[in-house]
Amino acid sequence: MQAPQTATRRRRRKNARPHEIADAALALFSERGYAATRLEDVAARAGIGKATLYLYFPAKEDLFRAVLRQKLLPNLTEIEAAVAASQEPAPALLRSFARRLLAVLETDLTAIPKLVLGESGNFPAIARMYADEVVARGIALLTGIVERGVARGELRAVDALAAIPSLVGPFLTMALWKHSLGQHTAIRLDPQTVMETHMDILLLGLEPRS
Amino acid sequence: MQAPQTATRRRRRKNARPHEIADAALALFSERGYAATRLEDVAARAGIGKATLYLYFPAKEDLFRAVLRQKLLPNLTEIEAAVAASQEPAPALLRSFARRLLAVLETDLTAIPKLVLGESGNFPAIARMYADEVVARGIALLTGIVERGVARGELRAVDALAAIPSLVGPFLTMALWKHSLGQHTAIRLDPQTVMETHMDILLLGLEPRS
Amino acid sequence: MQAPQTATRRRRRKNARPHEIADAALALFSERGYAATRLEDVAARAGIGKATLYLYFPAKEDLFRAVLRQKLLPNLTEIEAAVAASQEPAPALLRSFARRLLAVLETDLTAIPKLVLGESGNFPAIARMYADEVVARGIALLTGIVERGVARGELRAVDALAAIPSLVGPFLTMALWKHSLGQHTAIRLDPQTVMETHMDILLLGLEPRS
Amino acid sequence: MQAPQTATRRRRRKNARPHEIADAALALFSERGYAATRLEDVAARAGIGKATLYLYFPAKEDLFRAVLRQKLLPNLTEIEAAVAASQEPAPALLRSFARRLLAVLETDLTAIPKLVLGESGNFPAIARMYADEVVARGIALLTGIVERGVARGELRAVDALAAIPSLVGPFLTMALWKHSLGQHTAIRLDPQTVMETHMDILLLGLEPRS
DNA sequence: CATGAATGAGGATTCATTCAT
DNA sequence: GATGAATGAATCCTCATTCAT
Incomplete structure (x- = not known):
């Protein structure tokens, strides 16, 4: 043995x-x-x-590719499953989604957007992979939630795709901040507070109006 | 002659x-x-x-520095002046601010955030410069508008600093999108529509509540 | 079992x-x-x-050495024995020698000269070994045949050593050709024909003159 | 100025x-x-x-290519011109050709065959170039001389192409010898003597027979 | 014995920067 | 002032060789 x-x-x-x-x-x-x-x-x-x-x-670029795939896709799959399984109304679902992203903000994963953005010009294949395998799926996930919410009368009518930046922009901002300027300035942005503020604004802003 | x-x-x-x-x-x-x-x-x-x-x-890094300074600061100064001179209520002011940023989105300037984010690790001095001379000023500008609006009862009470990502996140998202993934995917985000959607959500979300 | x-x-x-x-x-x-x-x-x-x-x-160089020794020496020894045992007159002996070499030309062994030539600069010890254990023996063999033939009046008087390149040059040429340029050109040299032509020229050229 | x-x-x-x-x-x-x-x-x-x-x-391989082209082609062109201009009978022409090659044997150029042979497997393009631009031209030159000689009755009838190795083999042998084994053995082959011996054998071997 | 895994030394190539004109 | 030419430092990648199983 x-x-x-x-x-x-x-x-x-x-x-x-x-x-x-x-x-x-x-x-x-x-x-x-x-x-x-x-x-x-x-x-x-x-x-x-x-x-x-x-x-x-086999080469540096492959390592880059592997980093993206190994690190990101499992998380995304997991989130997709959770959303699919959920029966919550859209606002609650968005709040749990936000809590998840807040948790991700604590990890190293947040560095990935910075990387992909910076190198998309040099590695179009990687950019495409990221766009297709990560961003497109994320967008599908979120537009799905929003459209369902609108259909159910839980959210006011909006162009779901055009609302995506409003949804994720603050998260992206915080992710980038954490790995770049946040390291070099005295300005402190508390993720928890920022995210609560963001969700309040967002959900009030999407509230159904009579 | x-x-x-x-x-x-x-x-x-x-x-x-x-x-x-x-x-x-x-x-x-x-x-x-x-x-x-x-x-x-x-x-x-x-x-x-x-x-x-x-x-x-004298060196590549100095060229980098110069690009930032020459390209960005004048625009910022101009915006600051416009805000200072304005007597509009906060919601209107935020809308004109958004219009300005939308115009900036058409230019090459939008590449700068991508650059600074990507290189902040390698050039701390530049990151600090950007944080201090651009971001801090931008934050001051925006928190000023928000706080004034809250004080005047034009906006509901929020933590102005914590609300910054909600304000600028979508703009940043669009800027990065334009220069990176947007080039490599079929997904199209129309800046105009996105910005209108964003401002609607934002201003409804910040509306004073009784 | x-x-x-x-x-x-x-x-x-x-x-x-x-x-x-x-x-x-x-x-x-x-x-x-x-x-x-x-x-x-x-x-x-x-x-x-x-x-x-x-x-x-134990090392790459030893493998190289072994390739030479294992592949070449047995053949050479065999040829030497055949020549020593033969009672033929020189021209006939040279023709049988040529037939033997023609047979060797069919094998992988012909790659060895190319190798040794190419690496003699980097591995002087191997070059010396090849020169002493293969070339010197080959030269002794051939000059022996020629000198015996001259002494017996079967060949005209020539400087036996100086004649060696005339004897083996065409064989070497064909061996190298086979493993290099012959692979990359449409020009076809038939070993059989070349060798017959060569032996005709050679033996006519070495015919005793009155 | x-x-x-x-x-x-x-x-x-x-x-x-x-x-x-x-x-x-x-x-x-x-x-x-x-x-x-x-x-x-x-x-x-x-x-x-x-x-x-x-x-x-731009790269090591290009340097290799350049070495071949710059060094070899001019010489070849010159020899071709000399042969074309000559009115000598074939035997004399071959002797002058031999003298020229003997002179080339004194130069660094003789290293080139060794190189090309050794690397033909790794650089097929170079091998082809050499086969086409050097070897094919050399063969054309020599078969031309031989066939003209045969036609004029200056040489006995032979398969001109098949005779090429008999013609150039000894030169190639000497060239390779000079740059490889010749450096590592006590055996001395005097180019002058070898070449005279070679030409005697060759021309006697090609003499017209009744 | 046999071998997959691991690695340091070595070489081709790139590029920011300097120099001579 | 302007620039083509020149270069050393830096980095990716390969491969002969060793080690642990």
């Missing part, structure tokens, strides 16, 4: 590697940007040698 | 140079990001030789 | 390994050259793991 | 650079082979900085 165990340990190690590397990469990419991040530093942070990276990712 | 004329033309040329270079740099920075932009390409786009850049900007 | 059998098979396998590896190495070396051949590919072609190579050859 | 002069000097330098670099590259390529030659060493030998190479040749 021992030999298998050690073999297992190594295998477990090997299975964990891509995630460890992606974590390290996300941390550094988000700190310095894609171009300014040296793969040697990613390797060091992941606790492996420079060349070992290449056993898992 | 010729010699003076060429001298004049040259002087005019010389005075225009920094602006021409900054324009070229902004265009390329916004397309590829700071790191991925080669100074040789900036020079080519500005119609000058590679080395000539160094007569105007 | 099973256990022994597998043990035997395995031992047979083990004895065969160095040869299998050398075959694989020769094939790849001759295709890509020494430097451009990856040991991983050699291992794959030999059907073994990358690290297993090192159980048989 | 001074300014132009310095400008000229620089331009002269710039025009000479590609040749200086190609010379350095040929020397090192022929010594170590293509793969084992570091561009840094080529640059050092050419007396320039590592990056300066890239102002003249």
Whole structure:
């Protein structure tokens, strides 16, 4: 039973590697940007040698791609499922959605938008992937909630697509703030307060009118 | 009459140079990001030789700094003045502010946030400059409008600072969208519609309640 | 009866390994050259793991050396013996020698000259080994035949050493051609015809004159 | 008149650079082979900085290509012209051709065959270029001479194409010898003697027979 | 024995910056 | 003032070789 165990340990190690590397990469990419991040530093942070990276990712760009996919998609899927399962009225649903996003704001994931935005010009394929696999799905999710709410009379009639920036803009703002200017200024924006303020404004602004 | 004329033309040329270079740099920075932009390409786009850049900007970072300062600050100053001079009630003032920003959305300036966000980790000094000279002023401007509106009973009572992301988030979202994912997806967001939707939600959401 | 059998098979396998590896190495070396051949590919072609190579050859250079020794020397020894045993007159002997070389031209061995020539600068020890163990012996063999033929009046008097390139040059040419340019051009040189033409010219050119 | 002069000097330098670099590259390529030659060493030998190479040749392979073209084609063209202009009978023409090749044997050019042979597997495009622009032309030249000689009764009837290896094989042998094994053995082959011996054998072997 | 995993040393290439004209 | 030419520092990536199982 021992030999298998050690073999297992190594295998477990090997299975964990891509995630460890992606974590390290996300941390550094988000700190310095894609171009300014040296793969040697990613390797060091992941606790492996420079060349070992290449056993898992054939090139820097693939690592970038993997970071996005591994980190983001599972979360999104989870949120979609939760929304699909929910029977709450739209305003309550939007509030729970906001609570979820607030939780995500605590994690490293918030660095991803900054990254994708910055590199979309250089990696159109990645931009497309992000647009299709993340943004389009997010938009579908949210317009679905809003349209359902309008149909049920829980929200006043609005152009659901055009309302998306009003919905997510403040979250995006906070995510970017956290990873960039927020680090370099004395101005403090408390996510909790901001989000409550935002949801109040938003839901009052979408309240059905007679 | 010729010699003076060429001298004049040259002087005019010389005075225009920094602006021409900054324009070229902004265009390329916004397309590829700071790191991925080669100074040789900036020079080519500005119609000058590679080395000539160094007569105007001692280093790449200084060019970056100059782009921000030259392009952004004048606009901001102008807006501040307009707000200071205005006697409109807060809701109307916010609407004219939105119209102004919508106009800015048509220009290249919108690439700047993307840039600053992406490079804030590598150039803390620039991040600080941007935070202090642009963001802080913008925040002051907006909290001023909101607080005045609240004081006058034109808006319901809110934490003005915490409301900033709700105010500007959608604009920021649209600016980033325009320069990144918007280029790589079939999803179309019409700035005009988005902004009207946004202002409706925002102002209804901030309406005084009895 | 099973256990022994597998043990035997395995031992047979083990004895065969160095040869299998050398075959694989020769094939790849001759295709890509020494430097451009990856040991991983050699291992794959030999059907073994990358690290297993090192159980048989301590380093890439040793593999190179082994390829030469294993592949070339046995053939040479055999030819030497045949020549020593022969009682034919020189022209007939040269023709049988030519037939032998023509047969060698069909094999992979012809890639070896290309390899040794190309790497002699980087591996002087190998070059010396090849010069001493292959070329010097080949020259001794041939000058022996020629000098004996001259002494017996079967060939006209020539400087035997200086005649060597005339003797082997066309064979070398064909060997190199086969493994390099011949692969990349429509020009076809038929080894059989070339060799007959060559031997005709050579033997007429060495015919005793009154 | 001074300014132009310095400008000229620089331009002269710039025009000479590609040749200086190609010379350095040929020397090192022929010594170590293509793969084992570091561009840094080529640059050092050419007396320039590592990056300066890239102002003249976009990549290592292009440098390789340039070496072949610059060094070989002019010589070949010259020989073709000389042959075309000549009215000598075939045997004499072949002897002058041999003298020319003997002269080429003194130069660095002889390293080129070794290079091309060794790298034909890795650079098919280069192999093709060499086959088409050098070898095919050389073959055409020689078969032309031989066929004319046969037609005029100056040589006995032979398959001209099949005779090419008999003609050039010894030269190729000497060229390769000079740059490889010849450097690593005590065996000395004197080019002059070898070539005279070769031409005697060849021309006697091609003498018309009644 | 056999091998997948891991890695440091090494080399091609790019680019901000300097220099000579 | 303007610039083409030149370059060293920096970074991605490869591969021979070693190690742990």
